[in-house]
Amino acid sequence: MAIAYAHESTADQRRANRTRAVEGRTVLCRVRRCDGPGKAGRWESFKVPVEPGMNVIACLKHIAQNPVTVDGNTTTPVVYDAGCLEEVCGACTMLINGMARQSCSCLIDEYAPLEGDTITLEPMTKFPVIRDLWVDRARLFQSLTRVKAWVPIDGTYALGAGPKESPEVQQDRYDMSECMSCGCCLEACPQFTIEPDEASWDTSFIGAHAISQARLFNGHATGKELKNDRLDELMNPGGVSECGNAQNCVKVCPKGVPLTESIATIGRQVTIRSFTRFFSGK
Amino acid sequence: MTATDGPRQSHHLLLRRLHSLSGLVPIGVFLIFHLTTNASVVWGAANTRMPGEGLERGVQTFQHEVSWINDMPGLLLIELSLWLAIGFHSILGVVYAVGGKPNVGAYKYPDNWRYTLQRLTGYVGIFFIFYHVATLRWGWSFLVPGGTVWSHEYAASTLAAALRGSYEGFTGAGIAVSIGYFLGVTCLVFHFANGLWTSAITWGLTVSEKAQKRWGMVCAGLGVGLMGAAWMALIGFLLTDPVDARALEEGMLSGAHEVQAEQDEGAIGSAEPGREP
Numbered sequence: 001m002a003i004a005y006a007h008e009s010t011a012d013q014r015r016a017n018r019t020r021a022v023e024g025r026t027v028l029c030r031v032r033r034c035d036g037p038g039k040a041g042r043w044e045s046f047k048v049p050v051e052p053g054m055n056v057i058a059c060l061k062h063i064a065q066n067p068v069t070v071d072g073n074t075t076t077p078v079v080y081d082a083g084c085l086e087e088v089c090g091a092c093t094m095l096i097n098g099m100a101r102q103s104c105s106c107l108i109d110e111y112a113p114l115e116g117d118t119i120t121l122e123p124m125t126k127f128p129v130i131r132d133l134w135v136d137r138a139r140l141f142q143s144l145t146r147v148k149a150w151v152p153i154d155g156t157y158a159l160g161a162g163p164k165e166s167p168e169v170q171q172d173r174y175d176m177s178e179c180m181s182c183g184c185c186l187e188a189c190p191q192f193t194i195e196p197d198e199a200s201w202d203t204s205f206i207g208a209h210a211i212s213q214a215r216l217f218n219g220h221a222t223g224k225e226l227k228n229d230r231l232d233e234l235m236n237p238g239g240v241s242e243c244g245n246a247q248n249c250v251k252v253c254p255k256g257v258p259l260t261e262s263i264a265t266i267g268r269q270v271t272i273r274s275f276t277r278f279f280s281g282k
Numbered sequence: 283m284t285a286t287d288g289p290r291q292s293h294h295l296l297l298r299r300l301h302s303l304s305g306l307v308p309i310g311v312f313l314i315f316h317l318t319t320n321a322s323v324v325w326g327a328a329n330t331r332m333p334g335e336g337l338e339r340g341v342q343t344f345q346h347e348v349s350w351i352n353d354m355p356g357l358l359l360i361e362l363s364l365w366l367a368i369g370f371h372s373i374l375g376v377v378y379a380v381g382g383k384p385n386v387g388a389y390k391y392p393d394n395w396r397y398t399l400q401r402l403t404g405y406v407g408i409f410f411i412f413y414h415v416a417t418l419r420w421g422w423s424f425l426v427p428g429g430t431v432w433s434h435e436y437a438a439s440t441l442a443a444a445l446r447g448s449y450e451g452f453t454g455a456g457i458a459v460s461i462g463y464f465l466g467v468t469c470l471v472f473h474f475a476n477g478l479w480t481s482a483i484t485w486g487l488t489v490s491e492k493a494q495k496r497w498g499m500v501c502a503g504l505g506v507g508l509m510g511a512a513w514m515a516l517i518g519f520l521l522t523d524p525v526d527a528r529a530l531e532e533g534m535l536s537g538a539h540e541v542q543a544e545q546d547e548g549a550i551g552s553a554e555p556g557r558e559p
């Protein structure tokens with residue numbers, strides 16, 4: 001059976017796949033391997049017996065116990081990154097059947113429900129590969145420092161209680177606060193391209209996640225203090241105007257972060273900020 | 283932020299926003315007027331002030347509109363600012379477009395297609411506008427099959443001849459030009475409607491997803507309307523026989539002189555009765 005790539009498969013299809021998953025089946029796990037930064041990649045396939053409710057990480061663990069390919073070659077265990085194993089840290093993000101998502105929350109039943117089905121694993125393409133499926137997301141975090149995605153409370157004396165937050169604002173900000181820095185939105189973005197030269201990270205596209213975090217902290221009663229700094233950075237090359245409105249980011253975000261609304265909100269804040277700067281010089 | 287950030291950021295954002303703005307005003311506004319004027323060859327059929335019937339009225343209405351535009355004060359200034367705006371929007375557009383890497387192969391969302399099409403239609407639009415302006419405005423007739431030179435006194439007939447490839451009838455090259463026009467205007471209308479939609483996000487007018495959807499309906503509606511006007515005009519001109527249209531335009535020219543002559547009470551107007559075409 002031809003397997004629908006994740007982006008073609010709707011949530012309904014995935015649910016349907018789960019109900020028709022064959023028990024006791026063996027699937028083919030096709031993995032993009034790479035021995036280190038700058039090294040050429042290669043494909044390796046492994047046969048994996050599937051247990052009910054098995055996820056991709058469990059699949060990789062099974063391979064690690066006996067790393068022999070379908071061709072009978074003994075190889076090394078597949079290297080990958082993971083942390084929480086419950087889709088909150090974002091570390092385990094990789095391309096599963098061509099689309100970025102978390103390997104810890106991705107069930108084999110949803111993608112390879114039948115005997116002999118193939119599930120394909122590749123590293124994300126917008127970040128440098130460290131090894132196999134493990135990539136270096138440093139640029140993603142550097143973007144967050146560019147927009148000062150934090151609340152400034154460090155000081156030499158106690159600042160006392162913070163300002164009150166209304167429930168409405170809290171509710172608005174909650175969706176944004178769920179971002180786990182996974183990088184799916186960057187992987188899917190046509191405007192975010194891989195940038196191996198670290199020196200240019202300050203001027204290359206900052207990415208939807210950072211724009212959304214800037215909105216999150218601009219909306220915080222104390223975080224507001226850095227609002228102008230954040231907007232100034234987002235007016236720089238690589239800032240919000242680099243977005244081309246393809247809106248892939250919001251569709252692939254596993255946490256449902258309202259990225260396009262954030263992009264438009266920051267667009268509005270930047271519009272106002274630039275007029276203020278033009279007319280008041282500040 | 284260090285002091286050196288100042289010029290860097292003001293230029294960056296300013297250029298981006300001017301790029302967005304120039305697409306709306308003057309280019310977009312001009313596009314709306316241009317397409318509705320063109321479509322007058324069809325909607326002019328309902329213009330009872332013109333003699334004849336059907337397309338005959340259309341041809342004359344179109345000629346009337348073109349003459350009116352040609353008599354506009356400061357026309358050259360308007361034209362120059364348009365050319366500047368189009369040049370600016372095109373050059374920056376290409377610079378911005380080459381920075382992205384379309385990925386509709388992997389992410390087949392309709393919005394992602396929109397993003398990719400916006401860039402493709404931009405490229406097509408640049409070629410089309412250049413050909414269109416060069417041939418019909420700057421008189422580069424060597425690029426027109428049959429060598430027709432567009433004239434604003436014989437607006438419909440020369441345009442019809444340029445689209446057909448000759449005054450006598452359709453030629454292969456003429457059909458190619460007509461198809462080119464169809465593709466060109468279709469691309470530009472899409473580019474404008476989609477640009478109008480995304481500009482509202484860029485400037486921060488439509489923030490919520492609902493607002494973006496609502497504005498999307500407005501832009502789609504405008505796009506469909508403009509597309510209708512563009513296609514209608516093209517069909518109208520393709521159905522216009524250049525020779526017949528020419529006769530109508532001649533009639534209008536001498537008619538205009540008669541009116542002029544009446545107004546001048548025969549003083550100067552009668553000095554040039556039988557004007558050569």
Ligand code: SF4
Binds near residue numbers: 181182212254255
């Ligand atoms: S916004 Fe969504 S896709 Fe992007 S990093 Fe955060 S959680 Fe991941």
Ligand code: SF4
Binds near residue numbers: 185250
């Ligand atoms: S909307 Fe902007 S940030 Fe999101 S995928 Fe498109 S170009 Fe990238």
Ligand code: FES
Binds near residue numbers: 081083087091105
């Ligand atoms: S391991 Fe943390 S999200 Fe998958």
